[in-house]
Amino acid sequence: MAILEVSNLVKRFGDVLAVDDLSFSVAPGEIFGFLGGNGAGKTTTLRMVLDIIRPTSGSIIVLGGTPDRRKAGSIGFLPEERGLYSGMSAIETIVYFGRLKGMSASDARSRGMELLERFDLAVRAKSDIGDMSKGMAQKVQLATSLVNDPELLMLDEPFSGLDPVNQGLLENEILRASERGAAVIFSTHVMQHAERLCDRLLLLRKGRKRFEGTLEEARAQLPASLTVISRGDPRSIPGVAFAHRNGEAQEIWQEWRVELEPGVAPERVLEHCTANGIGLRRWDERHASLHDIFVELVGGEGVEQ
Numbered sequence: 001m002a003i004l005e006v007s008n009l010v011k012r013f014g015d016v017l018a019v020d021d022l023s024f025s026v027a028p029g030e031i032f033g034f035l036g037g038n039g040a041g042k043t044t045t046l047r048m049v050l051d052i053i054r055p056t057s058g059s060i061i062v063l064g065g066t067p068d069r070r071k072a073g074s075i076g077f078l079p080e081e082r083g084l085y086s087g088m089s090a091i092e093t094i095v096y097f098g099r100l101k102g103m104s105a106s107d108a109r110s111r112g113m114e115l116l117e118r119f120d121l122a123v124r125a126k127s128d129i130g131d132m133s134k135g136m137a138q139k140v141q142l143a144t145s146l147v148n149d150p151e152l153l154m155l156d157e158p159f160s161g162l163d164p165v166n167q168g169l170l171e172n173e174i175l176r177a178s179e180r181g182a183a184v185i186f187s188t189h190v191m192q193h194a195e196r197l198c199d200r201l202l203l204l205r206k207g208r209k210r211f212e213g214t215l216e217e218a219r220a221q222l223p224a225s226l227t228v229i230s231r232g233d234p235r236s237i238p239g240v241a242f243a244h245r246n247g248e249a250q251e252i253w254q255e256w257r258v259e260l261e262p263g264v265a266p267e268r269v270l271e272h273c274t275a276n277g278i279g280l281r282r283w284d285e286r287h288a289s290l291h292d293i294f295v296e297l298v299g300g301e302g303v304e305q
């Protein structure tokens with residue numbers, strides 16, 4: 001059974017249609033990338049799941065029922081806007097959030113120390129949050145979202161503001177949560193994280209779903225392209241959308257840049273060449289990256305390389 005099931009969700013703010021007939025579901029153990037440019041409706045959707053704001057129409061079933069703040073005990077959330085109360089130490093902060101989620105102080109403390117240890121922050125456990133660097137404070141905030149071992153972990157732009165080492169650490173935490181069976185949803189503008197982590201992803205544009213599926217399915221949305229050196233003209237091969245010569249025309253062996261028709265697998269073209277005696281000396285496939293797919297389906301705005 002899905003941990004989160006969103007059906008025909010709509011959210012209007014006055015004239016702004018922030019979420020437009022959105023449906024998707026996330027299963028236990030799944031890592032789900034929630035991608036879209038600025039203002040696509042990602043944060044608004046997550047806030048509706050948390051019952052911070054209410055939908056205009058449509059339905060959300062989360063952890064077997066309608067959104068309810070009492071479900072906080074089973075949900076972990078890292079909001080996009082960072083910030084914790086300065087004046088409290090790292091461990092006090094984590095314990096405070098653990099208590100809000102229904103944990104005992106001692107469980108929250110031991111779990112909090114374990115997380116700080118993993119985040120290389122144990123020595124700063126008693127430091128005031130206000131005295132920490134932005135990245136350190138962000139790791140403490142991440143710890144507050146993980147302290148209760150949530151069944152549903154929702155991270156809004158979790159990678160922003162972290163250096164590459166800490167981004168790697170966060171990737172590990174996401175994988176760890178999924179391995180113990182949690183459903184993980186994260187939003188990002190950085191396609192490489194999504195490419196590395198996601199089992200499935202959803203591309204959102206102006207509140208509407210443009211794509212939902214696996215990375216492989218996303219790649220199939222764009223035609224594959226090839227560079228080949230062949231002894232025949234590839235333009236006559238079935239499945240080839242177009243081909244043009246790379247460089248000067250040659251008498252025998254010619255390098256070509258070939259684009260296939262959408263949905264045509266490069267292997268099919270290779271088989272055709274073999275079966276029809278078309279000589280090949282080079283065969284390089286280039287599959288679309290998630291960045292290319294994002295730009296194609298959502299537009300270039302709001303994507304980082």
Ligand SMILES: Nc1ncnc2c1ncn2[C@@H]1O[C@H](COP(=O)(O)OP(=O)(O)OP(=O)(O)O)[C@@H](O)[C@H]1O
Nearest residue numbers: 013016018036037038039040041042043044045080
């Ligand atoms: N409380 C609000 N009142 C009015 N409009 C809002 C409110 N919250 C969000 N919006 C609008 O809804 C749309 C979606 O915003 P949202 O914050 O969900 O986008 P997002 O995908 O999270 O974007 P970003 O990647 O920039 O954080 C935007 O046009 C935004 O201005």
